[in-house]
Amino acid sequence: MTPLWAALPFVLLLLCIAVLPLATPHFWDSNRNKGLVAIALSIPVLTWLVPHHPEAIHHTALEYVSFICLLGSLFVISGGIAVTGDLKGTPKVNMIFLALGAVLANLIGTTGASMVLIRPFLRTNSERKVTTHLPVFFIFVVSNCGGLLTPLGDPPLFLGYLRGVPFFWTLKLFPIWAFMNAALLAIFFFWDQKAYDRELGTTLALDSAQVEPIRIRGTLNVLFLAGVLGAVFVPSPWRESLMVGMSALSLIFGNKSARAINEFHWGPIKEVAILFAGIFVTMIPALMLLEERGAQLGVTHPWQFYWLSGGLSSFLDNAPTYLTFLSLGQGLHLSPDIVGVPTNILLAISAGAVCMGANSYIGNGPNFMVKAIADHAGFKTPSFFGYMGYAIRILIPLFVIVTIVFFR
Numbered sequence: 001m002t003p004l005w006a007a008l009p010f011v012l013l014l015l016c017i018a019v020l021p022l023a024t025p026h027f028w029d030s031n032r033n034k035g036l037v038a039i040a041l042s043i044p045v046l047t048w049l050v051p052h053h054p055e056a057i058h059h060t061a062l063e064y065v066s067f068i069c070l071l072g073s074l075f076v077i078s079g080g081i082a083v084t085g086d087l088k089g090t091p092k093v094n095m096i097f098l099a100l101g102a103v104l105a106n107l108i109g110t111t112g113a114s115m116v117l118i119r120p121f122l123r124t125n126s127e128r129k130v131t132t133h134l135p136v137f138f139i140f141v142v143s144n145c146g147g148l149l150t151p152l153g154d155p156p157l158f159l160g161y162l163r164g165v166p167f168f169w170t171l172k173l174f175p176i177w178a179f180m181n182a183a184l185l186a187i188f189f190f191w192d193q194k195a196y197d198r199e200l201g202t203t204l205a206l207d208s209a210q211v212e213p214i215r216i217r218g219t220l221n222v223l224f225l226a227g228v229l230g231a232v233f234v235p236s237p238w239r240e241s242l243m244v245g246m247s248a249l250s251l252i253f254g255n256k257s258a259r260a261i262n263e264f265h266w267g268p269i270k271e272v273a274i275l276f277a278g279i280f281v282t283m284i285p286a287l288m289l290l291e292e293r294g295a296q297l298g299v300t301h302p303w304q305f306y307w308l309s310g311g312l313s314s315f316l317d318n319a320p321t322y323l324t325f326l327s328l329g330q331g332l333h334l335s336p337d338i339v340g341v342p343t344n345i346l347l348a349i350s351a352g353a354v355c356m357g358a359n360s361y362i363g364n365g366p367n368f369m370v371k372a373i374a375d376h377a378g379f380k381t382p383s384f385f386g387y388m389g390y391a392i393r394i395l396i397p398l399f400v401i402v403t404i405v406f407f408r
Contacts, residue, residue: 002292006048006285009041010320013282016041017275018315018362022384031270038278045282056284063162064280066240067319068273070158071111073228073243075269077250078112080221082119082258085214089125091192094134095185097121101142102181108225110147110154114366115262117142120214122377127206130195135374135381136390137188141181143366144358148177148351152229154364156313156322156353163326164339165346167232172343176351176402183398218258224250268369279320290327300332302407306348310356310399314363314391322353348407356399359391360384 016037020028027033049057087093097117105113121138125131147153150170151161157170224246231242299308309325326349329341337343357364361371361384374381382390 002285002288003048004289006045007289009045010279010282010286013038013041013278014320021362021368031267031274034271035274038274042278042281045285049284053284053288056288057281060280060284062236063159064277066162066236067155067159067276067280069240069243070152070228070232071109071155071272072269073247074109074112074152074225075115076247077221077224077228077254078108078116079262079264080250080254080258081116081216081218082255082261083116083214083216084212084261085120085123086126086210086212087124087214088208088211089128089196091189091196093124094121094192095189097124098137098141098188099181099185101138102146102177102185105142105146106149106153107229109152110143110364111268111366111369113146114138114143114370118370118373119262119377122374122379126377127203127210128196128199129203130198132380132382133188133191133195133390135370135379136387137184137191139361139367139370139387140358140391140395141184141188143370144364145177145180145184145355148173148180148354152232154354154357155319157350159319159323160326160339160346160350161232163323166338169338170350172347173350176347176355176406179402179405180355180398183401184394187394217261218255221250221254221258224254268365272365276319283320283323287323287327290324291331293331297328299328300334302344302348303403305329305345306352306403306407307399308352309349310352310359313353313357314359318353318357318364322349325349325353344407351402351406355402356395358395360388 020037046057097120101113101117104116107113108116118135118138121134125134144154147157148170151158151165151167153170157165160170161167227246227249228243231239231246234242299305305325305328309321312321312324326339326341326346329345329349330339333340334345335342338346341349358367361367371381371387381387
């Protein structure tokens with residue numbers, strides 16, 4: 001049996017990820033400090049695992065390499081695609097931006113889609129004054145709910161794919177994806193129309209005068225993204241080798257000016273690699289405990305998995321949250337439809353982990369990146385709790401509807 005204390009480092013690491021960016025932002029800004037925290041919490045887990053479960057370390061290491069290769073390749077290649085130009089910042093144009101992001105997120109990930117579209121989205125609205133809601137809805141749709149359809153869309157779903165969930169199984173989430181994104185786009189359009197109506201005539205005239213056609217630089221990278229998509233279906237280790245190869249080709253042959261426009265740098269992916277190294281190690285005993293004792297927790301209904309996985313994903317990273325509840329579902333020993341879990345429970349875990357990552361700035365990696373870019377561009381973004389106010393008013397009612405329709 002796995003001792004209870006072995007799960008403590010995992011809990012502490014997730015708490016560090018949630019609390020330290022707010023409590024000690026200067027300390028947490030350093031990737032070196034993140035690495036020291038991850039190492040310190042991983043050591044006791046490794047000390048216990050090496051003599052008892054060395055095979056678990058090997059299996060987890062392979063998953064980690066696959067996970068980072070996918071995220072890294074999408075990050076590197078999408079960073080070489082720059083969308084320039086300045087359209088009129090009308091509600092219709094803005095809604096099209098978000099709708100495009102909801103589709104694109106399933107091909108290049110929520111992080112890739114966010115990084116490709118956020119700058120032209122902000123540039124399109126740079127002349128407007130009433131804009132606080134714009135980054136919020138962008139995070140809701142492009143950085144989270146849009147990436148629900150494929151394992152490429154969001155890290156939790158790719159981890160599920162690595163654990164044996166068929167690649168195209170996630171298309172079963174289409175009704176939830178369609179409802180969430182259609183509802184958010186409709187709410188956004190009416191919200192943005194009211195904000196647009198409050199703009200001064202001089203502001204709108206300036207917006208019209210500064211229109212520039214949209215241009216895409218770095219289109220060669222689309223071929224490399226297609227290569228990554230194809231690599232997903234190749235067995236390991238060729239899968240990872242192809243992903244790294246596509247990234248290298250993008251760096252060598254891609255448009256250098258596109259990366260300059262995007263202000264591409266390695267910091268975000270380094271941060272992800274460091275933190276997830278610690279997460280992958282420390283979560284091993286936590287997942288073992290859930291498989292061994294999951295039936296004792298009384299969580300057996302899809303709606304419970306939906307809200308619990310979503311609730312944790314709101315404040316902790318949604319990838320380990322997904323694996324945590326996947327292991328809990330496997331521990332119930334119910335109908336083993338998909339990787340030992342009933343279909344409706346896996347649907348609930350997937351939808352909760354992906355969509356409810358939008359509930360706070362720390363629920364999913366792109367959230368804070370979008371906020372930082374918007375702040376740098378001169379947009380006024382909500383505070384941490386101000387953003388959650390938007391989520392409570394807009395997202396929570398939609399999640400209740402999803403519960404009633406799909407998981408009751």
